[in-house]
Amino acid sequence: MAVSGVLTRVLFKILLMGLGYEIFAAAVMAWNSVQQNGSLKKLNSVGKPVLSGRGANFVEDLRKPSDFGYNASLYDKLSNPEGIIKLATAENSLLNTELLEYFNTHxxxxxxxxxxxxxxxxxxxxxxxxxxxxxxxxxxxxxxxxxxxxxxxxxxxxxxxxxxxxxxxxxxxxxxxxxxxxxxxxxxxxxxxxxxxxxxxxxxxxxxxxxxxxxxxxxxxxxxxxxxxxxxxxxxxxxxxxxxxxxxxxxxxxxxxxxxxxxxxxxxxxxxxxxxxxxxxxxxxxxxxxxxxxxxxxxxxxxxxxxxxxxxxxxxxxxxxxxxxxxxxxxxxxxxxxxxxxxxxxxxxxxxxxxxxxEFREWFLEENRNRLRVAFEKVGDWCTFHKLPFVPASAGVFFIVDLEPVLPHAGTPYERAVKGFEQMRDMGVYLVPTSISEDPVGTRYRMTFTLPPETMSLALRRIEKAFGLERWPGLADVD
CATH class of the missing domain: 3.40.640.10 (Type I PLP-dependent aspartate aminotransferase-like (Major domain))
Known part of the structure; x- marks a missing residue:
């Protein structure tokens, strides 16, 4: 009986402790809730966190709408033949095959x-x-x-x-x-x-x-x-x-x-x-x-x-x-x-x-200049055929072409250039006017001419379609 009484008292104390813990836990939760609600009210009264003035101005500038946006995915002959071809980015693909072969083996x-x-x-x-x-x-x-x-x-x-x-x-x-x-x-x-x-x-x-x-x-x-x-x-x-x-x-x-x-x-x-x-x-x-x-x-x-x-x-x-x-x-x-x-x-x-x-770099640099010559002469001949003024290039991967003869006639030179951009974009070519570079001639564009030859031919064909131009016979049979 003595042992039984002791066990009973111990169990009773454990029960009380359990009840006490539950009561204590409930009290803590209630207190936390009050504190949290108060903190939320304080947060709401303070407002949202902000950027620095410098950061906010930067974001505002970045969010300004552009006249030269596009939503289409990029062209790929196999996976996306209807995609847009970018002629506005200074990338040179003329020796990609040879360079990749070298990189992959070295x-x-x-x-x-x-x-x-x-x-x-x-x-x-x-x-x-x-x-x-x-x-x-x-x-x-x-x-x-x-x-x-x-x-x-x-x-x-x-x-x-x-x-x-x-x-x-x-x-x-x-x-x-x-x-x-x-x-x-x-x-x-x-x-x-x-x-x-x-x-x-x-x-x-x-x-x-x-x-x-x-x-x-x-x-x-x-x-x-x-x-x-x-x-x-x-x-x-x-x-x-x-x-x-x-x-x-x-x-x-x-x-x-x-x-x-x-x-x-x-x-x-x-x-x-x-x-x-x-x-x-x-x-x-x-x-x-x-x-x-x-x-x-x-x-x-x-x-x-x-x-x-x-x-x-x-x-x-x-x-x-x-x-x-x-x-x-x-x-x-x-x-x-x-x-x-x-x-x-x-x-x-x-x-x-x-x-x-x-030995390889000497060959590559010289061969690159040779292919730049061939690629530029092709676009130069295309411009000449269509009577489009251009600045003959002798360095780099792009040149300046004036599309004024084929642009819509209404509006300022800039407005005409934007319309021309839209016509080319809708036909699958991305080419922006050099007015974004403060060019004094508002109807000119910087055209990259160093895409893979077949892709470059397709881009020029699309420009011909965009402006209703005659097909130049010097291009490959692409559409």
Whole structure:
């Protein structure tokens, strides 16, 4: 009985403890509910979380409707033959087959490629850090050989430009470019530096690559409401697709010295100058690093961005370089900033192989120029047949064509160009006017001519259909 009594008392205490726990738990839940409701009321009274003013303005700009949108998926001969063909993107497919064959037989990864960038670069494997300086020295012929300490490499020129402008510019400072200019430069000028594009408007009857354009640059340097920190140009020019004469590069350098600004030159198309029936003797490309500049010019203000991916028709393999041989502070800033966006190890392995193979790269670069000639002569002949004015190209993968003779006649030049864009888009071709590049001729377009030949022929056929043009006999039998 004694044992039974003890057990009874223990069980009774356990029961009380259980009831107490349930009561306690219910009380806690009630208290939490009160607190939560109060917190929700506080949250509701505070409002939604917000972006910074800078971020909100950026998003607002990105959400502005574009006159040049499209919803169709891209063309593929087998999987999507009715898809849209993009002639507005500077991609070169003329040697894709040969390059893929080389990459697929020479691609080699090691354990070092699986590690962080620093482990690859500081290790015992060759990398683009080793290959690129002598490659640039060989082909761009600088006065002073390019050494690793002169360079910063990243996942493309755009990433480098964004950090260069951030390093040079306070918010609201200006970057001066003559018109027309590459339409994606503003993206890298504005974000993240919050700098401003300052166009030097060159009239349509003045050659932007000639000395006659210098007064328009000078005017902006003297009168711009934004403090100009950088003059930028692309040599060979994008979108005019020709190289600057050497004397013009010297004039730009003199201007930068006179107004105490930096001169930044994009030389990404430097190895793609070609001759053709339309330009039998093209202006040769000369890197700003190879030119004997006047002694009065401070070389710490001269900088170049460039890279091998355009030369090898592989824009999707992101690799670009900044070269500044006399400004270590710029290199220190940009090098630190681009650590978050390094070249991928796969891209590094591919280009270490192809650039290190002197025989293959020599053949490839020469063959690329040959195929550029053939491809451009084809589109030049097409334009001539249809009596469409165009700027003969001698560098790069695109050219400027004026569709004014076939555009709808009502409205301003811009409105006519938009209508023309819509007609081509509806027929399956994406081609945008160079008015987005501040082109003074509002009815011109930048057309890429380096698609696979059969695809290029199909795109030209579709343009003929869009405007009701006669079929040019020189195209392949495609529809």
């Amino acid at each position: 691609f080699r990864l090691t354990a070092s490629h699986l590690k962080y960038r620093s482990s690859l670069v500081d290790g015992h494997e060759n990398s683009t850090e080793d290959i690129l300086p002598p490659y640039y020295t060989t082909y761009f012929k600088p006065r002073v050989p390019i050494r690793p300490e002169h360079c910063v490499h990243a996942d493309g020129i755009g990433s480098l430009l964004a950090q260069i402008f951030w390093t040079f510019c306070e918010a609201g400072d200006g970057v001066l470019m003559s018109t027309p200019y590459y339409d994606s430069y503003p993206r890298d000028i504005v974000y993240p530096a919050q700098a401003k594009v300052v166009p030097a408007y060159v009239p349509a009857d003045v050659d932007s690559l000639s000395k006659e354009s210098i007064p328009y640059l000078r005017k902006e340097l003297e009168n711009s409401a934004n403090k100009i920190r950088v003059i930028m140009l692309c040599n060979p020019h994008n979108p005019l697709a020709n190289a600057y004469p050497e004397e013009m590069m010297i004039e730009y350098a003199k201007l930068a010295q006179e107004f105490n600004v930096h001169l930044l030159v994009d030389e990404v198309y430097g190895l793609q100058v070609f001759s053709s029936r339309y330009v039998p003797n093209p202006t040769p490309f000369k890197s700003i690093l190879s030119i004997e500049l006047p002694f009065s010019i401070d070389l710490s203000r001269i900088h170049v961005v460039l890279g091998p991916t355009k030369d090898f028709g592989s824009s999707g393999l992101k690799l670009g370089s900044l070269i500044s041989q006399n400004n270590p502070d710029l290199l220190t800033s940009v090098r630190r900033a681009v650590q978050a966006v390094p070249t991928s190890s796969a891209t590094d392995a591919l280009f270490t192989a192809v650039l290190g193979d002197v």
